[in-house]
Amino acid sequence: MSLGVVMIVHDALHRATQLARHWSDHGCPVVLHVDQRVDRDTYDRFVKSLADRDNVLFCDRHRCEWGTWSLVAASQAAAELMLERFPDVQHVLLASGSCLPLRPVAELTDYLRDRPTTDFIESVTTEDVPWAIGGLNTERFTLRFPFSWKRRRRLFDGYVRFQRRVGYKRRIPLGISPHLGSQWWCLTRHTLLAILNDPRRSVNDAYFRRVWIPDESYYQTLSRQHSNKIESRSLTLSKFDYQGKPHVFYDDHLQLLRRSDCFLARKIWPHADRLYDSFLSDAPSFSAGAEPNPGEIDRIFAKAVDRRTKGRPGLLMQSRFPHQRWGNRVTAEPYVVLQGFTEMFRGFEPWLSSFGKVRVHGHLFAPDSAHFAGGGAEYFGALSSSAALRDYDSTAFLTNLIWNTRGDRQCFQFGPADTQDITWNIARDANARIHVISGAWAVPLFLSEGRFADIRRTAARLQKTESAFLSVLRSDHCRARVKIQTLSNFVRNPIEPLQDVVDQLAARDRPKLTAPPEMVHLGGFGEFLQNLKNQGMHLHLAGDFPTDYAPEPPQAERATPYLVTK
Amino acid sequence: MGALTSYRLRLKRKRHLIRGFRKRHELSAVKNRTAQIAPADILVFTTLRNELVRLPYFLKYYRDLGVNHFLIVDNGSDDGSREYLAQQDDVSLWTTQASYKRAKFGVDWLNWLQRKYGHDHWCLTVDTDEFFVYPFCDTRPLRALTDWLDASEIRSFGAMLMDMYPEGPIGAEPYQAGQNPLEITRWFDSGNYTIRKNSQFRNLWIQGGVRARVFFDDNPERAPALNKIPLVKWRRSYAYVSSTHTLLPRGLNLVYDASGGEKASGCLLHAKFLDTFEAKSKEELQRRQHYANSHEYRAYNTRMADDPVLWCEWSEEYINWRQLEVLGLMSKGNWA
Incomplete structure (x- = not known):
């Protein structure tokens, strides 16, 4: 014993x-x-x-x-x-x-x-x-x-x-x-x-x-x-x-x-x-x-x-509802917001989604409905594309989307024509990677064939909205990673900003871009902008776009040498 | 939040207790077996009307979890529910013909019964179509949870209502008495919930799920509330204010963490969309005894006529509580 x-x-x-x-x-x-x-x-x-x-x-x-x-x-x-x-x-x-x-x-x-x-x-x-x-x-x-x-x-x-x-x-x-x-x-x-x-x-x-x-x-x-x-x-x-x-x-x-x-x-x-x-x-x-x-x-x-x-970051649920002022990370994972890109290129979204595990959405905050990748009425987690449901709580819409798709990198298009409730939230979110081509909203207007007076009115409205968004992005409270450039700068050198976007989306592979996807034909765009100015509009977001800008004419049968694989 | 608000809420709580007290005459006991209730028993409180087909499985489910006694208010059933319940040895049954709506949708009746019989017991307040799921519910009985809550000095436990639905049209698969309704309504929406905080009562107001997606996609603010606090270590002074969404004193509503952590929580699987649904919603529309002029039932009726399928490509099929925890719908908190 x-x-x-x-x-x-x-x-x-x-x-x-x-x-x-x-x-x-x-x-x-x-x-x-x-x-x-x-x-x-x-x-x-x-x-x-x-x-x-x-x-x-x-x-x-x-x-x-x-x-x-x-x-x-x-x-x-x-x-x-x-x-x-x-x-x-x-x-x-x-x-x-x-x-x-x-x-x-x-x-x-x-x-x-x-x-x-x-x-x-x-x-x-x-x-x-x-x-x-x-x-x-x-x-x-x-x-x-x-x-x-x-x-x-x-x-x-x-x-x-x-x-x-x-x-x-x-x-x-x-x-x-x-x-x-x-x-x-x-x-x-x-x-x-x-x-x-x-x-x-x-x-x-x-x-x-x-x-x-x-x-x-x-x-x-x-x-x-x-x-x-x-x-x-x-x-x-x-x-x-x-x-x-x-x-x-x-x-x-x-x-x-x-x-x-x-x-x-x-x-x-x-x-x-x-x-x-x-x-x-x-x-x-x-x-x-x-x-x-x-x-x-x-x-x-x-x-x-x-x-x-600590809980699971990015999760809002019945027993985890962090106070807004505490903890700046609202969403679960990094995501990319693109303003003005899809307007500049033909077939931009399919092109971008070819880079690995990336979900490239259209305008998620478009006034008619949320344009999910694939165009469905619902998305991961049975998230509805209904604009009313989305706008009822747009923050929850975004946090839900990012939470539901953990593991896939999300990317969506944004623009001054979309509902803007979300701007402060993405600006404050350290997970957001926001790229803006300021003034790119003018491109679809230029391509549209409406009455010039209507176009002029729309242009003024869009410029005002975008300007407000930019000032949010430039505020002291902004924690997102933001890149802003004017349309005229972008047109001169589109590869570099696109490379940034692709690097953030496909962080592991980091494919090297050699040529941009096919840009919309901008012949006469400089004149269009000048016309807007002549109508008394103060265009300050597009940059100094050369009036006589003449891009190379679009090549009919161009192969798509987007990236060089190692 | 000053002393004035506190005092106002105190009056509100008292008013609810008095309402319960006054409505006690509306209840007449069919079988009062409350003498059987032992000091540490776990109690279930329910109001129902014409739910005979659901009752066998409902009782079995909660008996298996380890519930000791059921206290049920029958609101004028005429399908034999009353007779069926009166025969069950662990059920105390009251009946009333009074208005469900004027009894605050049954809250007054249950507040009274809870005050009288629930003091110092863990009380679970659920409907017959709600199935309580909590962390480890497949391996640990309900008493394990309540013991843990006691030891952690937690008085109330939140469980979000999660609407379950079948894959095909509602009612395509008939429900048999005694069958697990979750065999038919196996699907749910996993990630479309919106939350806001109610600053008066400090509880969270959760909306979303399939009902918001399908019936209220053009009118989201009217979508039903899904936040619930069904499990409470009852004290005589407590009162439910609206259904089991809100409690007073409002400290009981703090079932969430506001500094980033996760408290433990469960889910109430809501097997509403069985074949009984259509008849039920027609009847409820006629009786007009439900919340906000039964607008919810009106929305169902208009929508169900043209397309009774709630399922979508992204619906999630229910497996177990662990799945819900991974999806972020409930949490183990620090229970391990």
């Missing part, structure tokens, strides 16, 4: 019975501490359920409350009884009613027999503890905590603030250097006796009685004084979430727990029948001699904390 188990229980007593029987069956004496708050009848029934065991004892009961000295008092009473009544016990394990042994008891006792002088107790200095509740590390040892954190949070916080303000500090007794750690330890008889029979125990106890959460610091601190060899880790796997609340294990964690090779785990949900049945059976284990390896469990719980605190 080498291992004794001290169990502190307060509810789910049927599980405690099951666990105590398991330990006692495998030759480990058990001392139980039952919370005083458990009523007399339940307690009596519990005692009776274990009455047939002579190596299961019950110690004096304390009223236990989380974070208070009572938990240490309970473990002291139980440990004293254990050491006194079972002189063969070499190691004492502190466990709760929801600590489940994951490996056969024999493996644990063998493990401990091979390390007869090692104390397994997580014990780290206060500076190194990132997980403490309420951010109280060192202050646990220097302030007073007369109010319950669970029931009187406001008083608790207020009193802490007050003590900080007046600069109150308790004196830490001589020889104590505060350490913290998991409250589930496994100590040697030698160390435990030394702690319990310490000549200064009354001083220590009086001090720790007023420390906050002393069950995480009492043994952790004092074992540093008395132990010959501390292994600063707990044999009990116990994970905490970001609020300092222990993660609970359920039936579906069975394989995960098996593979962890830990000796014990907590907390186990009391109704997790499958876990209790499988781990308390005498099934042979395959991990004899293995060292505990909770890496996978760590990962899963770390991911859960991440999800709770």
